[in-house]
Amino acid sequence: MPQPVSSIGSPASIRPSLAGDSLEALRTRLVGEGLTAYRADQIFNWIHARQTFAFQDMTNLAKDLRQRLDSAYSILDIQAERRVRSQVSNCEKFLFRLADGARVEAVWMGFEKRSTLCVSTQVGCALDCAFCATATMGFRRHLSAAEIVQQVLWVNAQEGLQVSNLVFMGMGEPLHNYTNVALALALLNDNRGLNLSRRRMTVSTAGLVPQILRMTEDDLPCKLAVSLNAITDEKRSRLMPINRKYPLDALFAACKKWTEHSGHRVTFEYILMEGVNDGPDDIRGLRARLSRLPSKLNIIYYNPTDRGFTSSGEAIYQRFYNELQSAPFPVTLRQNMGTDIDAACGQLLVKEERREAQA
Numbered sequence: 001m002p003q004p005v006s007s008i009g010s011p012a013s014i015r016p017s018l019a020g021d022s023l024e025a026l027r028t029r030l031v032g033e034g035l036t037a038y039r040a041d042q043i044f045n046w047i048h049a050r051q052t053f054a055f056q057d058m059t060n061l062a063k064d065l066r067q068r069l070d071s072a073y074s075i076l077d078i079q080a081e082r083r084v085r086s087q088v089s090n091c092e093k094f095l096f097r098l099a100d101g102a103r104v105e106a107v108w109m110g111f112e113k114r115s116t117l118c119v120s121t122q123v124g125c126a127l128d129c130a131f132c133a134t135a136t137m138g139f140r141r142h143l144s145a146a147e148i149v150q151q152v153l154w155v156n157a158q159e160g161l162q163v164s165n166l167v168f169m170g171m172g173e174p175l176h177n178y179t180n181v182a183l184a185l186a187l188l189n190d191n192r193g194l195n196l197s198r199r200r201m202t203v204s205t206a207g208l209v210p211q212i213l214r215m216t217e218d219d220l221p222c223k224l225a226v227s228l229n230a231i232t233d234e235k236r237s238r239l240m241p242i243n244r245k246y247p248l249d250a251l252f253a254a255c256k257k258w259t260e261h262s263g264h265r266v267t268f269e270y271i272l273m274e275g276v277n278d279g280p281d282d283i284r285g286l287r288a289r290l291s292r293l294p295s296k297l298n299i300i301y302y303n304p305t306d307r308g309f310t311s312s313g314e315a316i317y318q319r320f321y322n323e324l325q326s327a328p329f330p331v332t333l334r335q336n337m338g339t340d341i342d343a344a345c346g347q348l349l350v351k352e353e354r355r356e357a358q359a
């Protein structure tokens with residue numbers, strides 16, 4: 001089991017959160033403080049299975065133990081500073097303030113048969129994709145496993161927002177924060193806790209090839225998505241500089257290994273931007289590349305930022321979708337959600353920071 005990476009630039013919380021401890025880590029921590037493993041199991045059950053976030057409510061623990069825990073630890077030490085509900089789709093955005101004052105976003109999306117939470121894994125991002133609002137923040141720090149898990153616990157605790165599926169697709173590149181993301185996945189997957197199965201959790205990467213190979217070897221309990229957005233190295237390197245380091249051949253070879261090992265398809269995400277990646281050559285390139293491995297394609301609406309890109313028109317989305325219907329892989333046109341709440345990753349926070357700087 002990997003060990004947590006300390007959060008660079010994040011002073012330790014006065015009362016550290018127990019939300020990121022696996023059952024084994026919690027036993028080690030609390031047995032080291034003179035409690036029994038059985039007590040640790042009870043506390044883990046309260047937090048992750050019963051989702052109780054106040055030690056005082058853990059009624060099968062002695063009162064003085066509850067007080068002792070409360071003075072030494074917290075469970076949820078993140079707070080939603082803003083919560084914005086979409087007026088046009090069943091979608092809500094949260095701006096979370098972390099214990100050290102850093103902020104990240106999460107987006108909840110309600111569908112007919114599931115509800116999906118998109119969580120953040122870093123404050124800012126180092127990868128500098130040309131179309132992304134988060135990229136303008138630069139990299140500030142990794143989130144701890146506790147901070148990742150808490151986004152799920154916090155949203156789950158809200159009336160009517162039970163989370164059934166998770167996507168690691170918010171602020172940050174999840175595989176750049178590999179160790180803490182792996183810890184969070186293991187914890188969320190634990191059948192003694194939230195028990196989110198592998199098919200309900202998806203990690204989306206911009207294409208960190210060594211980490212895709214590592215997650216294959218480690219058999220992380222999640223599905224793999226790749227933010228593709230262009231099908232030639234020249235174009236993709238302009239949009240996503242990480243492609244210069246790990247070009248398409250290397251990326252697709254790593255994805256193929258993951259599919260062979262996991263038995264699942266890789267999901268490729270393709271955000272359509274007007275005049276950039278929405279032409280007939282792009283359709284041909286997608287068909288050729290994605291046919292070579294078990295894959296599926298999500299065509300995604302671009303939520304415009306102020307980075308100089310605009311969304312392709314509706315007719316182009318439909319043409320893309322229709323022309324790829326005969327491809328030997330499934331294609332979906334992802335519902336356009338949250339345009340009125342700055343739902344794209346980083347949009348709301350970047351706007352907030354600008355507003356505060358001008359105030």
Ligand code: SF4
Nearest residue numbers: 125128129132135172
């Ligand atoms: S798109 Fe994702 S990987 Fe690229 S800069 Fe934005 S957050 Fe980072």
